[in-house]
Amino acid sequence: MSGKASSLSIPVQIDTGIFQDFAVFDVLQRQKRWQRPLLFTVIMLAFAVVCFVQVGRREGAALLGGVLTVVAVGLPVVYFGMFFHSVRQQAKRMGLTTLKDAYRVELEETGVRMLPAGQQDKATQAISHTWDQVYGVWRTPGAIYLYVTAQQAYLLPEAQIPSGADRAWELLGNCLPAEKLHTVRR
Known part of the structure; x- marks a missing residue:
């Protein structure tokens, strides 16, 4: 690791807004779980169009087209709601x-350490990960999300770094290969 300081300690506080921003990022952007509801909507609307084209030629076509349209829009709305x-x-x-x-994250030469809130003076409670173990890091306009596994991330709100x-991004860039670093634009 090069640079002036080779470590950075980040005390993290989380509230509903920070947690919700992370959840939206994780589920909708990183995991791309919006794709299946969109595909469902497109397929159902295509069937609805076929039904509406048959209005006047087939009995009940308008009703079926209407039902398919309501289902195509309604189910994704319920899903996201x-x-x-x-x-x-x-x-x-x-x-x-x-x-x-919530915790304190320490970015060090050897890796990442997380100390839970209330136990930050007890080194035995620290959870450590080497840089090789880090799954990836995503930088969004409001935060850096450091994933130690595909399912577990440490939230680092920009204002708290x-x-x-x-x-922090420079330090992470010095410790991780480029393929583990991701920048997200909104």
């Missing part, structure tokens, strides 16, 4: 209505 509802409920269960100390997100 349930997703956002579940994210809000999970944030509520986690007590994130206000900023809450001492010395700025650019410094």
Whole structure:
């Protein structure tokens, strides 16, 4: 690792907004779970168009076309509504209505260390990952998401990174190969 400082300590606080931004990013952008509902909608609307073309030639074509249109639009609306509802409920269960100390992430020469809130003075509670173990890092306009596995990420809100997100991104760039670094534009 090159540069002036070879480590960075980031105390992280999370609230509902930060958690919801991450959930939307993770599910809809990184995992691209919007694609199946969109495909479903397109297929159902195509069947609806076929039905509407048959109006006047086939009995019940307009009714079936209407039902297919309602289903094509309704099911994805329910899917996304349930997703956002579940994210809000999970944030509520986690007590994130206000900023809450979550953990401290330390980016070091050897890797990443996470110390849970309330136990940051106890080195034995630290969870460590080498740079080779890191799954990937995504930088969005408001945060850096450091995935230690495909299912587990540390949220690093830009406003909470001492010395700025650019410094953290530079440090990560010095420690990880380019294929593990991703920049997301909104």
